[in-house]
Amino acid sequence: xxxxxxxxxxxxxxxxxxxxxxxxxxxxxxxxxxxxxxxxxxxxxxxxxxxxxxxxxxxxxxxxxxxxxxxxxxxxxxxxxxxxxxxxxxxxxxxxxxxxxxxxxxxxxxxxxxxxxxxxxxxxxxxxxxxxxxxxxxxxxxxxxxxxxxxxxxxxxxxxxxxxxxxxxxxxxxxxxxxxxxxxxxxxxxxxxxxxxxxxxxxxxxxxxxxxxxxxxxxxxxxxxxxxxxxxxxxxxxxxxxxxxxxxxxxxxxxxxxxxxxxxxxxxxxxxxxxxxxxxxxxxxxxxxxxxxxxxxxxxxxxxxxxxxxxxxxxxxxxxxxxxx
Amino acid sequence: xxxxxxxxxxxxxxxxxxxxxxxxxxxxxxxxxxxxxxxxxxxxxxxxxxxxxxxxxxxxxxxxxxxxxxxxxxxxxxxxxxxxxxxxxxxxxxxxxxxxxxxxxxxxxxxxxxxxxxxxxxxxxxxxxxxxxxxxxxxxxxxxxxxxxxxxxxxxxxxxxxxxxxxxxxxxxxxxxxxxxxxxxxxxxxxxxxxxxxxxxxxxxxxxxxxxxxxxxxxxxxxxxxxxxxxxxxxxxxxxxxxxxxxxxxxxxxxxxxxxxxxxxxxxxxxxxxxxxxxxxxxxxxxxxxxxxxxxxxxxxxxxxxxxxxxxxxxxxxxxxxxxx
Numbered sequence: 001x002x003x004x005x006x007x008x009x010x011x012x013x014x015x016x017x018x019x020x021x022x023x024x025x026x027x028x029x030x031x032x033x034x035x036x037x038x039x040x041x042x043x044x045x046x047x048x049x050x051x052x053x054x055x056x057x058x059x060x061x062x063x064x065x066x067x068x069x070x071x072x073x074x075x076x077x078x079x080x081x082x083x084x085x086x087x088x089x090x091x092x093x094x095x096x097x098x099x100x101x102x103x104x105x106x107x108x109x110x111x112x113x114x115x116x117x118x119x120x121x122x123x124x125x126x127x128x129x130x131x132x133x134x135x136x137x138x139x140x141x142x143x144x145x146x147x148x149x150x151x152x153x154x155x156x157x158x159x160x161x162x163x164x165x166x167x168x169x170x171x172x173x174x175x176x177x178x179x180x181x182x183x184x185x186x187x188x189x190x191x192x193x194x195x196x197x198x199x200x201x202x203x204x205x206x207x208x209x210x211x212x213x214x215x216x217x218x219x220x221x222x223x224x225x226x227x228x229x230x231x232x233x234x235x236x237x238x239x240x241x242x243x244x245x246x247x248x249x250x251x252x253x254x255x256x257x258x259x260x261x262x263x264x265x266x267x268x269x270x271x272x273x274x275x276x277x278x279x280x281x282x283x284x285x286x287x288x289x290x291x292x293x294x295x296x297x298x299x300x301x302x303x304x305x306x307x308x309x310x311x312x313x314x315x316x317x318x319x320x321x322x323x324x325x
Numbered sequence: 326x327x328x329x330x331x332x333x334x335x336x337x338x339x340x341x342x343x344x345x346x347x348x349x350x351x352x353x354x355x356x357x358x359x360x361x362x363x364x365x366x367x368x369x370x371x372x373x374x375x376x377x378x379x380x381x382x383x384x385x386x387x388x389x390x391x392x393x394x395x396x397x398x399x400x401x402x403x404x405x406x407x408x409x410x411x412x413x414x415x416x417x418x419x420x421x422x423x424x425x426x427x428x429x430x431x432x433x434x435x436x437x438x439x440x441x442x443x444x445x446x447x448x449x450x451x452x453x454x455x456x457x458x459x460x461x462x463x464x465x466x467x468x469x470x471x472x473x474x475x476x477x478x479x480x481x482x483x484x485x486x487x488x489x490x491x492x493x494x495x496x497x498x499x500x501x502x503x504x505x506x507x508x509x510x511x512x513x514x515x516x517x518x519x520x521x522x523x524x525x526x527x528x529x530x531x532x533x534x535x536x537x538x539x540x541x542x543x544x545x546x547x548x549x550x551x552x553x554x555x556x557x558x559x560x561x562x563x564x565x566x567x568x569x570x571x572x573x574x575x576x577x578x579x580x581x582x583x584x585x586x587x588x589x590x591x592x593x594x595x596x597x598x599x600x601x602x603x604x605x606x607x608x609x610x611x612x613x614x615x616x617x618x619x620x621x622x623x624x625x626x627x628x629x630x631x632x633x634x635x636x637x638x639x640x641x642x643x644x645x646x647x648x649x650x
Contacts, residue, residue, distance in 0.1 A: 022364060027471050027559075028398040028543060029368040031464065034359040039347060042444065043354040044459060046412035048451040073353040087371035087412065087457030119367065122457070126373040132412030132447075132457030134369060139356065146352050218353060234352075 010100040011086075011121050014108045018082060018117040030119035032083065038138040041079035045069050049129035050180025054172065057186055059099050061198040062131065063106025068202050069221060070135035071114060072271040075207030076219035078145045079137035084111065085120035087132040092125055114204055143211045145275070150216040150235035154276035154300040159203045160293075161196075161247045162224050163260065166267025168197035192249065200271035206292055210275060213285045217275035225265040225319035228274050229306060240307045241298035243315065257310070265308070266320045276300055335425040336411075336446050339433045343407060343442040355444035357408065363463040366404035370394050374454035375505025379497065382511055384424050386523040387456065388431025393527050394546060395460035396439060397596040400532030401544035403470045404462035409436065410445035412457040417450055439529055468536045470600070475541040475560035479601035479625040484528045485618075486521075486572045487549050488585065491592025493522030517574065525596035531617055535600055538610045542600035548593040550644035554631060556601065565632045566623035568640060582635070590633070591645045601625055 012025055023031040034040055047066045049055055067084055074081045086107065090099070107118060116135075168189050172182040186194060203219070210217060216235055218227045224246070232239055243261060252260045277285070282296065298309075308315045337350055348356040359365055372391045374380055392409055399406045411432065415424070432443060441460075493514050497507040511519060528544075535542060541560055543552045549571070557564055568586055577585045602610070607621065626632075633640045 022467075023469070023471060027473075028401045029366045029404065029462075029469075031402070031469050032365040032367065033466075034365055040357040040359055040365060040461075041354045042357065042408075042410060042459075042461065044410040044412045044445045044447050044457075046414055046447045046449045046457065048414050048449050051450055076353045077356070079354065083367075085367060085369040085459050087369045087459075089371055089373050089453075089455050089457075120369045120459075122369050122371045124371045124373050125376055126453055126455060128414075128451055128453045128455070130414050130451060130453070130455050130457075132369075132371065132414075132455075134367075134410050134412075134445075134459035136365075136367065137354075141358075142347075144348070144354075144356050146348060148352075 006095060006100050006123055007121055010104040011118060014104040015111045015116065015118045018115060020082060021117055021119055024117065024119050025121055032119065035138055037141050039141050039144065041074055041077050041137040041139050041144065042134065043070055043073040044132060044134045045073065046130065046132040054182040054186065055180055056182045057198065059102040060106035063103040064110045064199055066131040066133045067107055067110035068200050069271060070133045071110065071116065071202035071204060072200070072219040074135055074137040075202050075204045076217050076273055077139060078143065078207050078211040078217070079139040080208060081114045081116045081135060081137045081204060083117045083119040083136045085134045086118065087122045089124045089126035089128070089130040091127055091129060094129060095125065140211070145210060145214050145217040147216055147218055147231045147234035150231050150237050150276040150300045152237055152300055152302045153278065154215055155279050155282050155296045156228065156239055156241065156274070156276050156298040156300060157294045157296050158247065159206050159273040161249050162220055162270045162272055163252050163263035163267050164193060164196035164249055165200065165269035166263040167251060168193035190251065193251065197269065202271060203273045207273060209289055209292060213281045214275040214277045217273055220270045220272050220274055221268060223266045223268040224274060225306060229319060231274070231276065232304065232306060238301045238304040238306065239298055240301055240309060243308050243310045245295065245297040247295045261317055265317055331420060331425050331448055332446055335429040336443060339429040340436045340441065340443045343440060345407060346442055346444055349442065349444050350446055357444065360463055362466050364466050364469065366399055366402050366462040366464050366469065367459065368395055368398040369457060369459045370398065371455065371457040379507040379511065380505055381507045382523065384427040385431035388428040389435045389524055391456040391458045392432055392435035393525050394596060395458045396435065396441065396527035396529060397525070397544040397546070399460055399462040400527050400529045401542050401598055402464060403468065403532050403536040403542070404464040405533060406439045406441045406460060406462045406529060408442045408444040408461045410459045411443065412447045414449045414451035414453070414455040416452060416454060419454060420450065465536070470535060470539050470542040472541055472543055472556045472559035475556050475562050475601040475625050477562055477625055477627045478603065479540055480604050480607050480621045481553065481564055481566065481599065481601050481623040481625060482619045482621050483572065484531050484598040486574050487545055487595045487597055488577050488588035488592050489518060489521035489574055490525065490594035491588040492576060493518035515576070518576065522594065527596060528598045532598060534614055534617060538606045539600040539602045542598055545595045545597050545599055546593060548591045548645070549599060550590040550631060550642070553599050554644060556599070557629065557631060563626045563629040563631065564623055565626055565634060568633050568635045570620065570622040572620045586642055590642055
């Protein structure tokens, strides 16, 4: 089957048209109208089979996550997602209707809740399934929230539970440095773990509402410790984090402290937002957004570095995060 | 070496800053200002080792071409290139300074002539070197040239020689359906063949000048026959092409006709532009742009299909183009 018929059959109409698209998928390029007084926000993330997901993952879940992690990056700037372009490299055995249909549904299920359109795509043959997604979004001019800007005294917050995705991965692999194959199928996981690992929900609405409130923001992809570390480095500050304040889950609470903290601090793949804001703004945000819970977990301090407290005592935790090679 | 140190060391400063970039590579996303009265033009293309280039290709040439093919797509809409985002998946053995330095130079050498900035990147480990580039550009609102719009009577033109890249590939491989390894190193090719195959020049200036002249346009990536076919299908017309009028080269002219035509019609990878315009506009364009040669090769006709003439007699040529799987 040719690239063109695969694209036309499964991807050309996978998502609904966005009002800002002048010319969608199918020509050499897409053409888009940018809303007045907005800037373009763009990012790229690549997922590789056996590295970012186990080989046994459903095509639907692979596609969903490849999009979701990018929408999460847009959310972490306060941007409104608009569109994606997908570079898909797949083994010949997957260049068929079954795989592409499930994959296209996964793309659509990640895009549709946010009105995101697939405006560009390229399919190539490869021995290894690889998905590279570029996401485009809009943000009111000069309002984006970056990693820079955390101020001493800011409260450090997260948008929800961290550590579950890491626990899910741990449960299906015997060894985190394995060969990319699961020993137990992801579908065998308890619902909450499977959802956290395979179907993270990008915090798009919250990201947008934090404009005017948050001084700095990032999404938690490589681990709370490492990602918060990027904010600290970019802002030239440090932080003290209360481990007890990090939103948890019964499955994490059932673990010994050291294991739970490993998943929460070094686990990654949660796609919650981590952000900082002055405490007065935190109060105001909560008043104005009672439907949108956010969780203070610590404070920005002048002393550089990242300190973790448990019952007010410092705990020595090595921040590692995801090893890319 | 981590993703972050590779990106920081080799890619963060690989290209110069574009005036429209508000926030460049290094945060979760880039932020860009779109010029007033312009639309955004975007595309993605993925190159896979052993599929789109032989394994023996220099990292510099791989990176150059991954960018150039995307800038060519922008050029084919009449757009001005602005920026690229690169998703790079590479084997551990390549995650080192030597490879990344040469690769970053290749990116820069494709970007710099056009003022293009690398605004986003992601590096992942993979068994197979894969490069997915998204290119962004600007076009004056509602002025982009698409595949649709070719009119009966239009002259079909190309921007330069086609067939050389295909001949170059043929010369280093014994068999076009090989295993992705070259039998002779690409560096052993005659200069013109190597340049055509590894260092195609995206026709950016010409693409922009054709706004207001060309009714339809595409770049020749999969073969003149197949790509012109996309214009014909999108426009609901046919074309008659004079094989003798296609710009050639001494190395192609030295071949038997049938071989030469295979390279020219089905060869692909040339990244010249193919476009159509009324003959009066062709005369005007040539008057106004004496520095920019363009080559009429045939005419748009009402009868659908693609007819090739040699010395005014029809030649039966099967249009195949690149097989993606």
